[in-house]
Amino acid sequence: MHTRILLSVAIAVALGAPATHAGVPASTPEGITLVEVVRELPISQPLVLWLRPGDAEGRTLFSFEKDAPGSSKCDKECAIQFPPLTAPADAKNVRDWSVIRRKDGGRQWAYQGHPLYTWSKEATPGEVATNVGLTETANSKLAEDPVKAGSLLPPAGWQVARFTPEKSIVLPDGIDAKPVAVAQGVVLTDFNGLTLYTFKGDPRHDGDGCAAAGCEAQFSPVTAPAIASTVGEFSVVSRADGTRQWAYMKQPLYAFKGDKLPGDVNGAGVDARWQVAVLSTDFRPPSVAVANLDGYGNVLSLNGFTLYGGYAFDKRWGGRNLRDTFTNVYARGKRLGTAACADEQCLKEWRPFLAPSDARADGFWEPVSRGDGTKQWAYKGFAMYTYVPENAPHEHIGQAIYEFSKPEGSEAEFKRAAFLEDIGKASGGAGIYWSVARP
Numbered sequence: 001m002h003t004r005i006l007l008s009v010a011i012a013v014a015l016g017a018p019a020t021h022a023g024v025p026a027s028t029p030e031g032i033t034l035v036e037v038v039r040e041l042p043i044s045q046p047l048v049l050w051l052r053p054g055d056a057e058g059r060t061l062f063s064f065e066k067d068a069p070g071s072s073k074c075d076k077e078c079a080i081q082f083p084p085l086t087a088p089a090d091a092k093n094v095r096d097w098s099v100i101r102r103k104d105g106g107r108q109w110a111y112q113g114h115p116l117y118t119w120s121k122e123a124t125p126g127e128v129a130t131n132v133g134l135t136e137t138a139n140s141k142l143a144e145d146p147v148k149a150g151s152l153l154p155p156a157g158w159q160v161a162r163f164t165p166e167k168s169i170v171l172p173d174g175i176d177a178k179p180v181a182v183a184q185g186v187v188l189t190d191f192n193g194l195t196l197y198t199f200k201g202d203p204r205h206d207g208d209g210c211a212a213a214g215c216e217a218q219f220s221p222v223t224a225p226a227i228a229s230t231v232g233e234f235s236v237v238s239r240a241d242g243t244r245q246w247a248y249m250k251q252p253l254y255a256f257k258g259d260k261l262p263g264d265v266n267g268a269g270v271d272a273r274w275q276v277a278v279l280s281t282d283f284r285p286p287s288v289a290v291a292n293l294d295g296y297g298n299v300l301s302l303n304g305f306t307l308y309g310g311y312a313f314d315k316r317w318g319g320r321n322l323r324d325t326f327t328n329v330y331a332r333g334k335r336l337g338t339a340a341c342a343d344e345q346c347l348k349e350w351r352p353f354l355a356p357s358d359a360r361a362d363g364f365w366e367p368v369s370r371g372d373g374t375k376q377w378a379y380k381g382f383a384m385y386t387y388v389p390e391n392a393p394h395e396h397i398g399q400a401i402y403e404f405s406k407p408e409g410s411e412a413e414f415k416r417a418a419f420l421e422d423i424g425k426a427s428g429g430a431g432i433y434w435s436v437a438r439p
Helices: 127-136 330-336 411-424
Strands: 002-006 033-039 047-054 062-064 097-101 107-111 158-160 176-180 185-189 196-199 219-221 234-238 244-248 254-256 274-276 278-281 288-293 297-302 308-312 350-352 365-369 375-379 382-387 401-405 430-436
Touching (some): 033 127, 308 411, 411 430
Antiparallel strands (some): 176 185, 375 382, 401 430
């Protein structure tokens, strides 16, 4: 038995999605996932510690200290406990990802030159990476007893692989490279962590609209010191006023004055010729974009219709509607699977975002199996849906719907309530909270 509470009404919407970047390499090859390693905190939202690559099921990946760059020293006996991350026959090198040949003839993925492995002892995808993250922050007083006695940690000589794109590019002082969720990729940022942009042409002398509209005034050149010189793919260009400006791949770099916090990408919608300075792009299923909803910020959409996730109730200070209060625990989503909406009544209101039968995991997206045998896309571990009552793009009347599961009635209803309570660990009730999917 489900009790449903609706806590949202439609409000004005402003769409703003970053432009696509043809020819930019992918952040991950097909079959490789990206997973946020988080630390769960009492009542407050989970804290993201770092980002890691995973296999197609989200399992922790490892590197071996005895490996030389581009080659594996893990022999046949070693590989029983640490199976190599197999690369398919048609796999090709892309940016930080390369394919190495093993002595047994197999093909293995390497990240930034380090061959990758899974570990046969890991029972729950990501368990070891989480334990490592908790151990590293054990003295930060963020939570009590962060790692239980006997927690599975890597043996000597093995390290958890981390997603560190900034390590594979030579960067000048004051410029960094970071994954930015709204941009759906790895982008260049300034010393404050703010997104950087490029312009196709010269915004100062663009008589086609940018200069006339004063858009250059909204973008600040990324100045270079007087003694700065070429660093890797970064060069210095001289401006008409005599100042010097950093350029990447011969494209001058700018910051947008409308970006106030790290992760903002508000400059992408000012003019079609302004683009985010992207190093790599994250995979997205066809027709998925990032939209901006007034009052809710950036969300994922499918053909313009808002995407939602169903999340088991958990303790959370500040709710789920404030900025940066919607971090979720990947393992909870994996365990929940498609159970947020599985019965006939629920499916009348929530439409699963179906994936092709041959879909493979890539980046933050994974295909999960439904009870009827179809595949459904999951983002950051949680299955995605659209809300059937919405009749027009960019509506979000499905936001903040609570479906309470009551431990009464049939045995199935009791088991569902117990299942959801065990996932969410929220005292006082169990159920599903429907919310817009944030990038």
